[in-house]
Amino acid sequence: MLRLISTLIDTGAFDCTYASNTPTVESEQGVIFKSDASYEEIHKHLKDFDILIVPGGDFETVIKTKAQPLQIIKAFSDVQQKYPDKERTLMAIGTASLLLAHVGTLSGLSATTHPDYYTKFENISSSASQRDLSERANLLEERYVVNNLRFDLGEDPDENPYIRKKSDARRPSNARKGSNAWKESNTRRESNARRAAMLLGGLRVITSGGTGCGMDAALYLVSIMVSVDAANEAARLLQHTWTKGVVVDGIDV
Numbered sequence: 001m002l003r004l005i006s007t008l009i010d011t012g013a014f015d016c017t018y019a020s021n022t023p024t025v026e027s028e029q030g031v032i033f034k035s036d037a038s039y040e041e042i043h044k045h046l047k048d049f050d051i052l053i054v055p056g057g058d059f060e061t062v063i064k065t066k067a068q069p070l071q072i073i074k075a076f077s078d079v080q081q082k083y084p085d086k087e088r089t090l091m092a093i094g095t096a097s098l099l100l101a102h103v104g105t106l107s108g109l110s111a112t113t114h115p116d117y118y119t120k121f122e123n124i125s126s127s128a129s130q131r132d133l134s135e136r137a138n139l140l141e142e143r144y145v146v147n148n149l150r151f152d153l154g155e156d157p158d159e160n161p162y163i164r165k166k167s168d169a170r171r172p173s174n175a176r177k178g179s180n181a182w183k184e185s186n187t188r189r190e191s192n193a194r195r196a197a198m199l200l201g202g203l204r205v206i207t208s209g210g211t212g213c214g215m216d217a218a219l220y221l222v223s224i225m226v227s228v229d230a231a232n233e234a235a236r237l238l239q240h241t242w243t244k245g246v247v248v249d250g251i252d253v
């Protein structure tokens with residue numbers, strides 16, 4: 001099952017759509033989710049969504065049978081490259097990052113996955129790079145990894161929750177834009193051009209480790225799309241200690 005999200009700028013909230021190839025999906029833990037749309041339906045409207053979240057699962061069967069969500073993942077990346085004027089995010093939880101690696105989305109990027117599958121990830125990444133004559137993904141042993149960050153990064157890690165160390169970011173500054181600030185910017189044309197020049201048209205790609213790391217990545221996503229205070233409040237309500245991951249190649253556009 002996929003989760004697709006449209007951001008509601010006026011309220012700072014999210015409108016979620018669950019997609020799968022069946023009306024309901026049961027997790028390995030027995031939790032049943034109701035699907036809002038089929039893969040075919042959301043494939044037609046990918047341009048309208050801001051975020052695509054791919055949960056982990058039986059990645060080997062998906063890759064072997066060339067099944068969904070492989071085509072959706074590739075199409076979402078293609079949409080961003082064709083329409084880079086909009087901010088989009090692709091997030092993979094746990095072993096879902098192996099699906100991204102297989103279709104080539106992680107070529108030249110940094111990523112992580114469930115620690116039990118590091119070797120499998122590197123094998124799949126290597127096979128994809130040979131197939132596509134492209135760069136391999138750089139595997140990092142982190143809680144979560146963010147590529148193509150699109151707002152200013154603060155120099156002080158104590159003030160900016162997105163940086164573990166200064167070397168994790170490029171061109172740091174003291175100011176930080178909200179993730180939607182470019183929409184109101186007078187330099188929108190320049191911003192779009194710079195975003196289009198980034199890998200995958202500036203598609204923000206987030207990968208995480210296991211389920212707990214996926215929670216950390218989700219809180220990070222809330223922090224950049226809504227606010228850090230909102231993420232901290234969500235962590236408090238969930239009684240979850242938000243452990244930060246790393247940001248790679250941050251750039252102010």
